[in-house]
Amino acid sequence: MRVASQRDLIAVGFADLERAERFLQARELESVSREQLLEGLSHCANPDSALLLLVRIAERDKSVLKLVGRGESSIPLFRVLGASEALGEFLVRQPRFLSTLGTVPERTFHERDVASLTAEMLRSVGADPQAERPVATVTGTPGIVALRVQYRALLLDLAMRDLCCGDPEEAFPQVAAELADLAGAAIAAGLALARADVSEKSSPEIVDSLRIAVMGMGKCGARELNYISDVDVIYVHAVRDSVKDDDAARLDEQAASKMAAQLATLTARAMNATAPEPGLWELDANLRPEGKDGALSRTLDSHLAYYKRWAQTWEFQALLKARFLAGDPELGVEYEAAVAPMIWASSEREGFVESTQAMRRRVTDNIPAAEVNRQIKLGPGGLRDVEFTVQLLQLVHGRVEESLRVRDTLSGIEVLAEAGYMSRADAAKFGGAYRYLRVLEHRIQLTRLRRTHLMPTKPEEIRTIARASLGMDAQSWISGDEMLARWQSTKREVRGLHEKIFYRPLLATAANLSADEVRLTPEAAQARLKALGYADPKNAMRHIEALTSGVSRRAQLQRQLLPVLLGWIAEGVDPDAGLLGFRRLSESLGESHWFLGMLRDSPAGAQRLCSILSSSRFITDLLEVSPESAAWLGNDADLEPYTFDSLWSEISSKLGRHKDREKRLRLIRLIRRRELLRIALADSARLIDQDQVGRALSDADRAAVLGILRVAEQEEYSEHTKLTELLIVAMGRQGGREIGYGSDVDVMYVHRPVDGADEQAAQEQALRIVGNIQAFVGMPLKPAILAEPKLEVDADLRPEGRQGPLVRTLDAYREYYSRWSGVWETQALLRARPLGGSDTLAAEFFELVDSVRYNARLSPSDVVEIRRIKARVESERMPRGADPSRQLKLGRGGLSDVEWLAQYLQLCHAKTYPSLRTTSTRAALRAISEAGILPAADVEVLDHAWVLATRIRCANIIVSGRASDQLPRNIRDMEAAARWCGYAAGQATKLEDDYLKSARRARTVFEKHFYADC
Known part of the structure; x- marks a missing residue:
């Protein structure tokens, strides 16, 4: 034969020209015209694979060469070999089916009827297609092989008609339907094999008395099956009425269920168990009642009892596709009719x-x-x-x-x-x-089945x-x-x-x-x-009407966008609240070009907005009064929290331009509200983690408190001579820069008279300034600042608590800590850091504080006192009726346990290990681990519990707008909290389980180390 030129090979579509030339010269193809061979191969999707398969088939059976060179009659051979390596391999194993490819099918696809397919499959295992319950005569491995070979022969015929039709997309429904029918026929033959197998171990009469129907589910049930796919089924059985009174052929309920399960198992093995001919596909019965844990087959009454009492909604949706496939047709039709009302x-x-x-x-x-x-x-x-x-x-x-x-x-x-x-x-x-998508899927699967x-x-x-x-x-x-x-x-x-x-x-x-x-x-x-998911669809329709009615540009654009936005809103926890929030925001912004532009041009921003509106009352309320802030959602850079220096610079600048107290306080509180919104939006977009949230919130509150301090000082000094300098000390979580949304600002006040000032007059001045700070923080403003997150400054952690002076001099603190302070006050100082005021006073005060908190040596009585106070906190401060396992702050394994243990170890070891001298709980835990004070695994447990509890506390206020230290019980609140904590939708119970498990483990670690020697 003439050697083909590379141009000829490229024209045919070969990828590997050298390999193609070598196979074209193979001795198996010597009798074939090169031109005819290339002409045939030009019809192949993959000529390289087709040529190799042709050589291998010719090695086994030369008759394949008779199909080459027959013009249009050779096309089926080449179309199949070029599209399906698996079917080519089948022809290598079973060349007797080459005759299937000898006739050119019509361009219009013609579907084979299910009766003929079933009859051929049953005959392949020696079963009578006319029998009411066919039983195979070719059994065991030979029967399984015969079934699979016949299935693939019929599949070969189907694939040939599919590949040679004029338009595969037009033919797809018939192809998919015939694939489902062929699967049903294979199952019928497998059931015949199973009956024969069971009959060998039991009397044929007993086996014949059992009626069993195989119900197709999924794509097989819908007659839209793939070339290769799991075939989802459900089994239902009954005992024939005619033998119920025959003692010799009677099956009781338990025996019938056992035999039905045997038949189902053996049928599945015929499809996919190890045998000389490869398996077909998996027969999957996991959609049955109770899934893998349920009985393999049930009576119809048992199915109905389950569906009426226990079934989940998705199981009825799965039944939408249920259809009789094989076995007893009357029982199958009865099953279909019985479950249909439940589906709809x-x-x-x-x-x-x-x-x-x-x-x-x-x-x-x-x-x-x-x-x-x-x-x-x-x-x-x-x-x-x-x-x-x-x-x-x-x-x-x-x-x-x-x-x-x-x-x-x-x-x-x-x-x-x-x-x-x-x-x-x-x-x-x-x-x-x-x-089109199904045809692509079919062609991908057909390659190797x-x-x-x-x-x-x-x-x-x-x-x-x-x-x-x-x-x-x-x-x-x-x-x-x-x-x-x-x-x-x-x-x-x-x-x-x-x-x-x-x-x-x-x-x-x-x-x-x-x-x-x-x-x-x-x-x-x-x-x-x-x-x-809209709980009040009538009201939702009113919102949609309000958003889309009219001829304004906004209404026109929202008519285009709402189909997308409604879907995003529906994915949230509370779609009704989300749609209402979107309507209010849209109405407040009117024709704002940037808002409409963000919805149109920034899908990420629009999706963030929809998610927030349907999940967070806290953020929605803030957006409603600051709608222009929604613009930040379209740009990550706009969501980056401001640093303290930036905030303080802005507040200082604004205070310098205004003299009226109310205006100045309004500006400070508006800036704080704006920043809390920015932080919450950045948090919702996962742009910052919990540590960054705590620091950003602390900075925003710090800037606000210092702004209020400046207002209070300037008012005081405008009327009186400056007699003292003041320092505000951050305590508690504010001191650790790890607060959450809605946290109080815990502080202590320190003052020092200026040189020559009367100490009593200086004390009175300091008290006036501090009193004004406390008053200004919550002062009602006119007009009120709507949706303002409450800011509270709490000085209860000062020496002697509420019974002690609100502000003391540096010397008074020095004397108090040297003579009277208790161990709890030393412990409270572990979180102290400068918040604002006099820098020189801060340096001197913290020299004193460090000498107290980091040089402490705990006596046995101190250790007893710490443990006593912790026990009192748990018993006396726990809200009445609260479940200790669900209390995030004071409960078992909650924030208090982690923080008390970390602080106890700081008091014990900070003098030896400088790395423990930190106000941050997580930084202290890391230092404890690095110093080897606790095992790393125990520290990891504590850290995880602390972060998760903190995250849930933040979620509680974000979701509802109200602070709560309880793990939610309401499923919707729990779902919203779970989403905020980074869990996927639908994982509310997972968050609950994770927290309870985390808290239990943290409590165990706490008890092991808190009550150990220092």
């Missing part, structure tokens, strides 16, 4: 929304990050977006619209359009996108998929890049259609939109909103 009433069940959202999350939760953009099925704009949309609309509206009660996705799209729940134009696009939904990454594999996805009507091949471009475009279209189909009809119902928009009845619109 499921949207009214409590928890429907949560179940639907959980199903949606399961689609994406387990996708590795590296695979998201390669996913045809589960990724954004993938097959599940189509299927989820159609199924949810069916469940929502199918309760009253019986025409929507269909199983497969494409039929669902059609009936939704016919019933007016989807426009015909959108239905055509949605259906077309689904067909492996279960995958990932677009390959190798260029040669992508090219193969691109060529194989074309039908015989295509005028020319397309490149891999062209295929990828269409795929990406289709994904974008699917995402857009999902939002449009779901939400735009709600707008059409509420607003005066064009006649070609789908219009829902008020009842249908409210049902759809309820299914999305």
